[in-house]
Amino acid sequence: xxxxxxxxxxxxxxxxxxxxxxxxxxxxxxxxxxxxxxxxxxxxxxxxxxxxxxxxxxxxxxxxxxxxxxxxxxxxxxxxxxxxxxxxxxxxxxxxxxxxxxxxxxxxxxxxxxxxxxxxxxxxxxxxxxxxxxxxxxxxxxxxxxxxxxxxxxxxxxxxxxxxxxxxxxxxxxxxxxxxxxxxxxxxxxxxxxxxxxxxxxxxxxxxxxxxxxxxxxxxxxxxxxxxxxxxxxxxxxxxxxxxxxxxxxxxxxxxxxxxxxxxxxxxxxxxxxxxxxxxxxxxxxxxxxxxxxxxxxxxxxxxxxxxxxxxxxxxxxxxxxxxxxxxxxxxxxxxxxxxxxxxxxxxxxxxxxxxxxxxxxxxxxxxxxxxxxxxxxxxxxxxxxxxxxxxxxxxxxxxxxxxxxxxxxxxxxxxxxxxxxxxxxxxxxxxxxxxxxxxxxxxxxxxxxxxxxxxxxxxxxxxxxxxxxxxxxxxxxxxxxxxxxxxxxxxxxxxxxxxxxx
Numbered sequence: 001x002x003x004x005x006x007x008x009x010x011x012x013x014x015x016x017x018x019x020x021x022x023x024x025x026x027x028x029x030x031x032x033x034x035x036x037x038x039x040x041x042x043x044x045x046x047x048x049x050x051x052x053x054x055x056x057x058x059x060x061x062x063x064x065x066x067x068x069x070x071x072x073x074x075x076x077x078x079x080x081x082x083x084x085x086x087x088x089x090x091x092x093x094x095x096x097x098x099x100x101x102x103x104x105x106x107x108x109x110x111x112x113x114x115x116x117x118x119x120x121x122x123x124x125x126x127x128x129x130x131x132x133x134x135x136x137x138x139x140x141x142x143x144x145x146x147x148x149x150x151x152x153x154x155x156x157x158x159x160x161x162x163x164x165x166x167x168x169x170x171x172x173x174x175x176x177x178x179x180x181x182x183x184x185x186x187x188x189x190x191x192x193x194x195x196x197x198x199x200x201x202x203x204x205x206x207x208x209x210x211x212x213x214x215x216x217x218x219x220x221x222x223x224x225x226x227x228x229x230x231x232x233x234x235x236x237x238x239x240x241x242x243x244x245x246x247x248x249x250x251x252x253x254x255x256x257x258x259x260x261x262x263x264x265x266x267x268x269x270x271x272x273x274x275x276x277x278x279x280x281x282x283x284x285x286x287x288x289x290x291x292x293x294x295x296x297x298x299x300x301x302x303x304x305x306x307x308x309x310x311x312x313x314x315x316x317x318x319x320x321x322x323x324x325x326x327x328x329x330x331x332x333x334x335x336x337x338x339x340x341x342x343x344x345x346x347x348x349x350x351x352x353x354x355x356x357x358x359x360x361x362x363x364x365x366x367x368x369x370x371x372x373x374x375x376x377x378x379x380x381x382x383x384x385x386x387x388x389x390x391x392x393x394x395x396x397x398x399x400x401x402x403x404x405x406x407x408x409x410x411x412x413x414x415x416x417x418x419x420x421x422x423x424x425x426x427x428x429x430x431x432x433x434x435x436x437x438x439x440x441x442x443x444x445x446x447x448x449x450x451x452x453x454x455x456x457x458x459x460x461x462x463x464x465x466x467x468x469x470x471x472x473x474x475x476x477x478x479x480x481x482x483x484x485x486x487x488x489x490x491x492x493x494x495x496x497x498x499x500x501x502x503x
Contacts, residue, residue, distance in 0.1 A: 133158025145169035168192035181206030193217035200225035277341035285346035326350025391415030
């Protein structure tokens, strides 16, 4: 199909124009908006439009939805997208997935009618305009994956109807603002992969409607704030890749609709809390409606959907969380044993406790996790045998138990053969005919144990040092010592001196 460009000659009475997902190319002509004075909705998304938009490009007050997303548009965002911001009825402005650069124009914050502003996946720089709080009807703000810097403005609290706030993948810095507690309708908060520092402020407990929180990849410090415990609608929580410390709180799993929690890559210490495992219906294999996973996707993905109710002049927003049900506590400094309750969550599809200092045995209940797809306990200090139930997990796709102190024979089924290297770095593990008698002894008499007798550690890869070799070594040492002794004159005189007889 050849290049198709936008014309300036269309019926002036046209109300809605949807040319999305075509092969439109070239620029958006400046005359285009002026030729459609009655237009309410314009969708040119998913084409091949390119070149900068003219700074004179301006749409009439009647326009309610403008979608130019998923093109190759460059240059600056026009300073006045609508001719008269005060008279404008624009509800949706979507310029995401283009190549726009420069700063976010202050003029956008004057379009007070906006309910959805999507500028994600561009090359925008500078700071978020402080006047963003003027958009009091705003329900969804997505500025993610740009080059924005500065702090998260406290003025965002003025957008008190916000449902979705996505600022991830920028260069934002500074601390989380306690003023954001005014966003009590907020469902999605994504500030991931920035340079946010400081602690999670307690006032954020006021954001009681939060369902998806992603603060991963920042520099957040301190202990896990009690504010998080107030987010009882949580489905997804990721604080991975921060500098959080202290012990994991007892309420960590106590969210009724929790589907995914990722605290990996921090500095948490102490034990994994042994409680609250039966609270989440989703993690326990039940649940329905909003709390149920739509797809077991790794890594998790979030999609916000937008539709227009032209009759009521209202945006209809929703989101789809595509994620496995999972728990990730990897790369911390956790100690102690793995709680039995943790591996009794029948709905788990992903469980990663790697790179900690966990000890004790792998709970035998693990074999009951019939939906588990990924299991990683590597780089810990776990001991004992591999539970036979692991080999019977039919859904398992990734298994890593390497670099622990596991020992004994492997399960006799073929379930572990599809995971080569899963038990590397466990010298006490044996299989088939290579298993010797010691590998079947109780713990305390196993290879590498420091609780056996003085000869207990003398074994190689193929079993005990033979008794014959030990006797030969002993006799050789005796005769060498005796010969050395007799070569010394003083020693000979002492050994063979006459005995003194006393009566």
